[in-house]
Amino acid sequence: MTDGEDAAGPDLPERRRGSGVRVVHESLRDEILDLTLPPGSPxxxxxxxxxxxxxxxxIREALIRLAGExxxxxxxxxxAMVARIDFLNLHHFFDAITLMYRLTNRLAAMNRSDAALARIRAAQADYAAAVAAQDALTMIAANRSFHAAIAEAGGNPYYTQFFLRVLDEGRRLLRLYYQSFDDRLPQEYVGEHDAIIAAIAAGDVEESDRLGRAHADQIVRQIRALLARERRDDPPL
Amino acid sequence: MTDGEDAAGPDLPERRRGSGVRVVHESLRDEILDLTLPPGSPxxxxxxxxxxxxxxxxIREALIRLAGExxxxxxxxxxAMVARIDFLNLHHFFDAITLMYRLTNRLAAMNRSDAALARIRAAQADYAAAVAAQDALTMIAANRSFHAAIAEAGGNPYYTQFFLRVLDEGRRLLRLYYQSFDDRLPQEYVGEHDAIIAAIAAGDVEESDRLGRAHADQIVRQIRALLARERRDDPPL
DNA sequence: TGTATTTTATTTGTCGACAAGAAAATCGCC
DNA sequence: GGCGATTTTCTTGTCGACAAATAAAATACA
Incomplete structure (x- = not known):
């Protein structure tokens, strides 16, 4: 046995030099986006x-990276504290994500490739599986991957990076939303995603745009409804 | 005399705790954007x-922040090295900055306030002064401030932050461009900026959009011409 | 002489320690 | 008992040092 170190500590695996920051960054990032670490917590x-x-x-270097994101x-x-969610200015977020849904869908419809389409479909399969399994966390992560794959298909790294950032902000809101429904997941989005894939595969730019806007509207409407309900019950976070 | 320390070192001022990272970050940032530190240099x-x-x-923390940007x-x-400029994929940059010029101009025309307009005009005054003085570095920085002020006037922080990032990338290209002309500066942009201010002040969304697109086209055309010329002479950087 | 291999040197990644600053707790005073 | 000043505790910002990893140099060998 090589793990005869501290009696108390759960023996942590030897890590390669340089991997520490990455592990911490990814772990904290996931915990923040899944709301395991609640907004505002120190x-x-x-x-x-x-x-x-x-x-x-x-640890410090990972926190600096997270602050940059x-x-x-x-x-x-x-x-330091987990970034708070600015509920008063959500309309700016809604504006931005609506624009990016439309833009990335448009670009994907214009510049799609077989490889990119395969990646989009793979993400959608994960998404559908998570919905079938009623696994909210996996579903939310897969939803992000789905739209990230569409952005990748569009080909513009500037848009992709910005979109990822907005999507991550959205991950926290979606988590909040599904928590309020005890993580029961609706089937309807699977169909919307399939329609988007079809439009992109067909190269139908205007239809992709329209579906992107509809998808965004749907999500915005839900989160707005959630916030209105929360506001009636008790103040959010 | 309190500065009887090392005979060699230029006596560095006592700095407040926590200010070190900021100083390094800002200094390096400016040097990178002004091409004092050339792309790719270690x-x-x-x-x-x-x-x-x-x-x-x-130092390390500042570098991590810069990497995040x-x-x-x-x-x-x-x-680590100064980020290289990806000349092969500049069209993605041109796409993004064109979109953001148009978008920020539109939003500014819709949501302008007197205070925001004052800030835009102040930045434009700096810009005009720098052009008159033939000071390329100041002019480029003021150009960034001008468009940043317009983005601020639009009110959406998501767009503002993304735009700032794209503008910074543009700062390096503009620097490259004016270096190739021995930093002689043209007057024409001052007029274009004035027209944009007028359209925003008037709340003319479509005209602001049109001017934003024209402004972007102008810059894109120039940088393309520069690159074509460089390519004839010797390979870029 | 050119190539593969070992050795050296340089540079980063990580650590533990210390001091500055802020929050919490204690004390003194009214 | 309440409020302000002081002390204490706790957390971060910075430092110098060491070890791992890589690049460069030197050496051995065909």
Missing amino acids: IDEVELAERFGMSRTP GLVETLPNRS | IDEVELAERFGMSRTP GLVETLPNRS
Whole structure:
């Protein structure tokens, strides 16, 4: 046995030099997007260092990266915190994601390739499977992958990167939404996604645009309804 | 005298705790955007630490932030380098900046306020002064501030942030462009900017859009011409 | 002489420690 | 008892050092 180290700690695997930051970044990122770490909650560097079994340095670098992605807020000489969701300015988010749905769909319909279409369909298969299994977290992640694949098919890395950022913001809102329904998932989106794939595969730019807008409207309407309901019950977060 | 420290080093001012990262970040950022640090050049952490009179830790954090902004590329266990300019895929950049010129102009025309208009006009005054003084670096920075102010007037922070990123990429290309003309600056853009201000102030959305597109086309045409010329002479960078 | 291999040197990634700053707790005073 | 000043505790920002990984140089060999 090689793991005869500290009696208390769960033996953490030897990691390759340089991989620490990546692990922490991805772990925290997922936890933030899944709302495992609630918006506004403080982030203690020492606590994370102990949890991941490394010093504060790589933790710190991961936090800086997350701050650059807008997932973490930092104040000088104060604890960092999980980025809050600005419920008062959600309409800006809705504007942006609607535009990007339309734009990425349009570009994908123009520039699609067989390989890109295959990736889109693969993501959609994951998505459908997650919905069938009523697995909200997997579904939300697959939804992001689906739209990310469409953006990739469009070919413009500037748009793709921006869209990913907006989609991640949306992941937190979607999680909030499905939490409020005990994570029961509707089938209807699977059909909408299939329609988008068909339009892109056919190279129908205008139809892809129209479906992108409809998809965005659908999501915006739901989240708005959720917020209105929450506001009646108790203040959000 | 309090500065009786190292005989060699230019005495570096005492800095407040936490300000180190900001100083390094802003300094390097400006040097990268002004092409003082040429694309692709390696970045030595120790060298920077000596230059800024601090340890490697804050240097490193600044580099991570710059990498998040796409201004620095990092390879594992290898020196970081100033982000290269991908000349083969410039059309994606041109697409993105054209869209954002139009979009920010439109939104500014819709949502303008007196305060925002004042900021736009102030940036334009700086721009005109720099052109009159034939100061290329100041002009390029002021051009960025001008369009950033328009984006701010539009009110959507998602668009503003994305636009800033694209504009920064453009700053490097503009610098390249004016370097090739020995930094002699044309007057024509001052007029174009004035026209954009007028359209926004009048709330004329379609005209703002049209001017944004024309402005983008102008810049795209120039940079394309520069690249075609460079390609004839010698390979770019 | 050219190529493969070992050795050296340079540069990064990580660590533990210390000090500055802020929040919390304690104390003194009215 | 309430409020302000002081002390304490806690967390971050910075540092110097060490080890791993890579690049460069030197060496061995065909």
